[in-house]
Amino acid sequence: MDERAFARLAEEYAGRLYAVAYRMLGHRADAEDAVQRALLKCYAARASYSPRWAVSTWLYRALTNVCIDELRRRRVRTDVIDAGTEAGEASERAPARSGRGVTTAAPAVERLDLRRALERVPREARLLLSLRYVDGLDYRELAKIRGISVNTVKSQLARGKAIMRDALRAGGHDGSN
Amino acid sequence: MDRTDDTLREIFAVTAPPTLSARILAALRAPAPGPDTLAERFHFEAGERGIRRLRYGRGRDVAVGRARRHVEQARAELAEYLAGGRTFFSVPIDLSGIGEFQDRVLARAQEIPYGEVTSYAEIARRIGHPRASRAVGNALGANPVPVLVPCHRVIRGDGTWGHYAFGPAFKTRLLTLERGTPLLVGCASTRIVCRRGCAHERRIAEHGRVVFASVADAVSVGYRPCKVCRPRDRAA
Numbered sequence: 001m002d003e004r005a006f007a008r009l010a011e012e013y014a015g016r017l018y019a020v021a022y023r024m025l026g027h028r029a030d031a032e033d034a035v036q037r038a039l040l041k042c043y044a045a046r047a048s049y050s051p052r053w054a055v056s057t058w059l060y061r062a063l064t065n066v067c068i069d070e071l072r073r074r075r076v077r078t079d080v081i082d083a084g085t086e087a088g089e090a091s092e093r094a095p096a097r098s099g100r101g102v103t104t105a106a107p108a109v110e111r112l113d114l115r116r117a118l119e120r121v122p123r124e125a126r127l128l129l130s131l132r133y134v135d136g137l138d139y140r141e142l143a144k145i146r147g148i149s150v151n152t153v154k155s156q157l158a159r160g161k162a163i164m165r166d167a168l169r170a171g172g173h174d175g176s177n
Numbered sequence: 178m179d180r181t182d183d184t185l186r187e188i189f190a191v192t193a194p195p196t197l198s199a200r201i202l203a204a205l206r207a208p209a210p211g212p213d214t215l216a217e218r219f220h221f222e223a224g225e226r227g228i229r230r231l232r233y234g235r236g237r238d239v240a241v242g243r244a245r246r247h248v249e250q251a252r253a254e255l256a257e258y259l260a261g262g263r264t265f266f267s268v269p270i271d272l273s274g275i276g277e278f279q280d281r282v283l284a285r286a287q288e289i290p291y292g293e294v295t296s297y298a299e300i301a302r303r304i305g306h307p308r309a310s311r312a313v314g315n316a317l318g319a320n321p322v323p324v325l326v327p328c329h330r331v332i333r334g335d336g337t338w339g340h341y342a343f344g345p346a347f348k349t350r351l352l353t354l355e356r357g358t359p360l361l362v363g364c365a366s367t368r369i370v371c372r373r374g375c376a377h378e379r380r381i382a383e384h385g386r387v388v389f390a391s392v393a394d395a396v397s398v399g400y401r402p403c404k405v406c407r408p409r410d411r412a413a
Binding site: 006007010011014015018019022023028032035036037039040043045048050053058061064065066068069071072073114118122123124129130133134136146147148149152156161164165168 | 181182184185186188189190191192193194197198200201202204205292293356357358359360361363364365368383384385386387388389390391394397398399
């Protein structure tokens with residue numbers, strides 16, 4: 001893969017990678033930093049890229065590795081960061097909810113409940129949920145990205161979804177069917 | 178697919194800032210740093226029981242007989258650490274001759290996990306002298322083996338670096354290095370998780386590397402800890 005091909009790739013995927021990173025880290029600057037570090041790592045290792053892999057799998061593996069390690073370091077200071085970003089996100093979302101009836105977005109207050117619910121989901125399951133719902137990846141690709149079995153992907157997703165469903169129900173979202 | 182799926186998809190929708198890819202492309206085009214000879218500028222003083230002192234700059238190693246082996250090991254491990262290939266040191270350290278208070282402070286500093294930071298006040302609290310953060314700072318400042326005993330992972334409560342034996346720029350450099358290096362690496366084919374720097378970790382192929390945030394996380398998705406480097410989660 002030459003430099004120009006990689007640059008095209010980076011441009012194409014930056015947005016999707018950012019969305020996953022943001023859902024994992026809950027912080028815009030950290031998400032940008034993670035995407036940049038992941039792409040730089042891939043760029044440095046582009047010679048070892050094998051076409052046996054889907055490009056997206058390769059990039060997502062690098063991104064999740066960076067994000068997960070960031071979360072490891074953050075363990076102790078999670079509370080501080082979340083308090084800051086939740087307030088930030090609520091204000092960013094505000095314009096979207098002013099056009100009532102036009103948008104289907106949930107009110108900001110409920111979104112905060114959902115964010116808290118998401119934080120209750122164990123790290124590995126949260127990562128899989130982010131990949132699945134931000135980019136609609138299938139079980140096999142998720143398994144390959146995290147180096148785990150397809151069955152583990154299924155059980156982790158089911159666990160994460162159950163926690164989220166309970167939270168949605170409790171928050172009056174009626175997320176169950 | 179049920180309504181939970183739809184709701185989740187809606188919650189998860191995020192839009193990236195428009196200038197993101199341009200900034201990343203600029204970073205990709207930045208020149209790569211040249212080869213690093215930093216590790217050669219460290220000098221060790223060792224006794225038979227382990228490394229006694231680490232110095233930076235001009236000087237020479239002080240070791241005779243069996244102590245030379247410790248120096249060789251320390252130099253190799255330090256070079257790997259500075260290149261981001263190692264997250265822990267296994268060379269023995271000989272801290273005999275230092276005071277009891279400093280010994281306790283250094284033992285606490287030794288427990289700070291790779292890549293994380295703590296404050297002087299927190300260490301003071303943990304050793305049972307909550308008002309002694311300045312004394313903790315002095316004890317760390319007199320650390321005979323910086324880097325090996327990670328006093329660079331201790332910063333001031335307000336987030337500033339504080340004093341460092343090799344200067345604040347060096348402290349920044351070490352903390353940045355640790356920020357960009359994962360600690361726990363799993364092998365996707367053997368499903369074993371190692372600490373970075375373990376002999377087995379080094380053999381994991383580039384495409385088989387999966388990073389974990391904790392050993393418990395890795396176990397929850399079917400990995401087991403390596404029996405050689407024995408990764409463990411720190412007690413909360």
